[in-house]
Amino acid sequence: MDDVLDEVFERTLKKSVFKNRRVLLPDYIPPTLLHRDEEIRRLGLVLAPSLKGEKPSNVFIYGLTGTGKTAVAKYVLDKLVKKAGELGVRTRYVYVNLRQRDTPYRVLADIAEALDLRIPFTGLSTGEVLGRIVKRLNLLEDTILIAVLDEIDFLVKKHGDDLLYKLVRMNSELKDSSISLVGITNNIYFIEHLDARIKSSLGEEELVFSPYKTDQLIDILKSRAEEAFIPGALENGVIELCASYAAKEHGDARRALDLLRIAGELADRLGEDKVVLEHVKMARVELEKNRLTEITRTLPLHGKLVLLSVIQSTLAGRRYGTTGEIYDIYKRTAIDIGLDPVTLRRVSDILSELDMLGLISARLISRGRYGKTRVVSLESDAKTIINVLSEEPFLGESSILDRIMKSLGI
Template identity: 40%
Template sequence: MTKDPIDKLLDDAQSGKSLFKNREVLHFSFIPDIILHREDEQKKVTQSLLPLLKKSRPSNLLVYGKPGTGKTLVVKKVLGKIQERVKENSFPIQLLYANAKEETTLYGLLVKLGRQLGLLSQKELPSTGLSISEVFNRIISTIEKNGLNTVFVIDEIDYLVELVSKSGKDVFYSLTRANERLKKGTLTLIGISNDLTFKERLDPRVLSSLSEEEVIFTNYTVGQIKEILEERIKVAFIPNTVEQAAVNLCSAMSGQEHGDARRAIDLLRVAGEIAEREQSDTVKEDQIRRAALKMEEDKETTALNSYPLHEKLLILAVMKASGNTTGEIYQSYKNLCKITRQKELTQRRITQMLSEIEMTGLITGKIIHQGMHGRTKKFNLTLNADTVKKAFKEDLTLEDLV
């Protein structure tokens, strides 16, 4: 008699029949004892932050590199080791971490940092309702009152430029000049960015104090990614459960496209989960290929679901517009607003939003010259329409539109 597949999976899990020995090793937050192929970068970041050991404030630091090149990993490891050494020191360090890409507003980002400083109650720091300058003042007052030596690590700091532009409040300038206000305590800013050009959008006054020191992380090679994977496999998987051909393919796919070690590690983890669900004895090349397809689809769906309602309506408008010019898309957007009983935004704001969505790569715009009628910009989805429909089907406001 054929065994029930659910019982088979549950029995295997209970009996320990798993390909994985330690899944956490394949999580993006895992910090290995040795970070391979980043010796020079670790030295530079450590040297930049050495003043913390001397009870001094280091220079602000900007760390650059494409996604998956080890920037966040190295910064967190260096700061963690420094913090261990000064734990019982009279110069304690408080680390604050926020990823600007994960926050939709500048207010939300500052509140996240404030919570890590100990401003936990709504009275001390409400989730809404204060001005940006008042939130910042309360953070600075807490640092000064407690004589804290703080290190603000802002990951994907290029997105902070967008949050600043939306709010009209230049918190960059306030952050980089905070020590001029502090009589007690210090504030050091470490910015981590995937965008080498984002500084071009900064005020020159901010630029001079933000990039006091810089470290650039280069892409990993295919060979380096392979070594990184092999080290993780030793700890993450049961011996001899990942075929060498699968490791080679995983390294090649991530190295040739992006030089992105984090993507390679994610790819290996997802392939391992697919193999485990299929009750395979090993992770094979085919499972790596299928994991890559699944991850791409998941990434697009996650990106689509992260948008606010009016940006979702705008993406649908691009998909449904009879033409693809800004005017035609706006008309399509207005029709969708009527159907969903939403108050429409102005055409000027919609034009701005189209440019913002274009920056993410979900839509693409092309200037079309129309002779004596001037020129216009036409937009198209870069995604499959079915992907958009599948993502938005879960949104109750949009379910009848897709």
């Protein structure tokens, strides 16, 4: 037994294609950002007044995922704050991702924390938190706070633009301090459904990030690979393949880096001393599987049940199910395992949510006399989903999953 383990340990410890795997992780900000000089310069230009103690304009940054919006924002602000420190100007910044912190309260709590305030995770009114921030900023005289609100469209979609309005208006209550907003979104149409008051004040400046071209992706991957891998660890063409896969996904650099990293991890796991093209292809499959597992796992219970019902509705050789059919199946399953089923209205919403997550495709069609409904089909691997669902106590112990697996021939 020991020998087996020893071998595993040896293998992981001794040989690795990596020199420094960290530089390939999504939240790593490299010391220099390639092919974003213009964007860096322009954002710097907008925010530079803070070095003279003046309030910078609010900025809006648009661009698809993996175009370096977050990286550029963090990069510029890190440098800005450092420079401000040297000059003795009080400039701070907060970075908040509004997809993860998608309520007004949590956003305010994060901003408050950046000002060294302690805020409980629930209990206070948003107005109270806002008030404390104002008080704090007035106490810290001449402080310029820059709040980076990443994926800002998520908050607005769920809770409206009230918070943005309040944050913008907060400046009128501040004496010598100020707050500026940097909004980041990958939804170009986002600004259109903003209130006119906010649109004008938040969009004082606008930056648009265009996707990376394949050769730019290659540059980026090469420079990171030099840091990340030991020399000679990459077969010729590995980087190019990662780049071309990612270029197909609208030049998404994050995806390119993920592919490269996972390809490397696969090589390590297989005990090979070189990353080859085949590893990249495997990495692509793995990446999709991880995403699916992660999303499915974090689904609320009824979301999982509805997803399972979608699988069942497409079981008997059918390509899609309708909302009504899926609801019937769902209801039966829920009662079967001793759960109160939710209403059709709710299931309708859950189906939309699953669609947005990309797990299923739900297209709205009208079948004339036979009413309007959503045509739902599974867009992901049923086997992976069922594996995750079997972790669920309610489902794991029932025989439903076994039955489905049999029908699927797994």
